[in-house]
Amino acid sequence: MPMITDAGDYFTKGCGRCDRFATPECSTRLWIDGLNDLRRICRDMGLEETVKWAHPTYMHADRNIAIFGAFKGDFRLSFLNPGLLKDTEGVLERQGPNSQIPGIIRFTNVAQVGAMEPIIRPYLRQLMVHAEAGTKPPKVEREIDMPDELTQALDADPELAEAFDALTPGRQKSYMFNLNQAKQSATRVARIERFREKILAGKGAMDR
Numbered sequence: 402m403p404m405i406t407d408a409g410d411y412f413t414k415g416c417g418r419c420d421r422f423a424t425p426e427c428s429t430r431l432w433i434d435g436l437n438d439l440r441r442i443c444r445d446m447g448l449e450e451t452v453k454w455a456h457p458t459y460m461h462a463d464r465n466i467a468i469f470g471a472f473k474g475d476f477r478l479s480f481l482n483p484g485l486l487k488d489t490e491g492v493l494e495r496q497g498p499n500s501q502i503p504g505i506i507r508f509t510n511v512a513q514v515g516a517m518e519p520i521i522r523p524y525l526r527q528l529m530v531h532a533e534a535g536t537k538p539p540k541v542e543r544e545i546d547m548p549d550e551l552t553q554a555l556d557a558d559p560e561l562a563e564a565f566d567a568l569t570p571g572r573q574k575s576y577m578f579n580l581n582q583a584k585q586s587a588t589r590v591a592r593i594e595r596f597r598e599k600i601l602a603g604k605g606a607m608d609r
Contacts, residue, residue, distance in 0.1 A: 404455035404594075411469070412436060416455040432476040435511035439469055439478055442518060446525050453590065454557045459525075464532035466525060468557045479505045479556050480524060482549075484538030485531045490520050496556045504556055548580045550589040564601045572605035579606045 404417040415427035429436060440457065444450060448459035448466055458468045458481075465481040479496060480486055483504025486493065493503035506521070508514060514521075540546070555562040565573065576596060583589045596606060 408450045408452050408457045428471040435514045438514040461529045462532035466528045475507050475509050477505045482538045545577045554593045575606035
């Protein structure tokens with residue numbers, strides 16, 4: 402099934418990653434009012450709307466700022482490069498067990514977005530300022546560096562994050578090594594998309 406490439410499709414059909422796409426059972430249908438509120442806030446802030454990992458992604462100064470996700474039990478605003486965020490209100494949670502730094506706001510009621518708008522806007526602004534300044538988040542020390550694109554993909558996709566965390570250390574390293582060989586960010590993003598099903602199946606990058 403082809404994943405979406407137009408952000409508008411997410412708000413009318415879903416992401417295209419499962420057979421619930423464009424049906425009333427799609428998780429985006431459960432939370433559409435809240436997702437539309439998040440979209441309004443991001444666009445009002447002047448963020449550029451695009452699609453990455455089949456989800457609406459919001460950019461500023463050529464840097465990813467935030468991404469949306471919708472699931473049966475909740476919907477989420479994930480801040481990318483959360484290591485740069487000061488969580489002054491104590492609202493951020495970790496996306497999954499492999500996430501090193503809390504970077505999401507989880508919603509279980511569509512009305513929560515409007516109530517939290519005065520918090521969401523300053524958090525987005527923090528990352529926009531860092532994007533303009535070119536500030537880099539602090540590196541998390543690992544035996545093999547995890548590419549930023551993989552970190553962001555795991556932050557944006559809890560199912561992928563849980564599956565990646567369940568891999569043996571050797572299989573995790575196989576993906577990080579493979580991705581680090583790619584010189585271009587776009588190549589790393591494309592490889593992650595190709596690897597997704599293997600990761601969900603518990604396989605390493607070189608497994609058949």
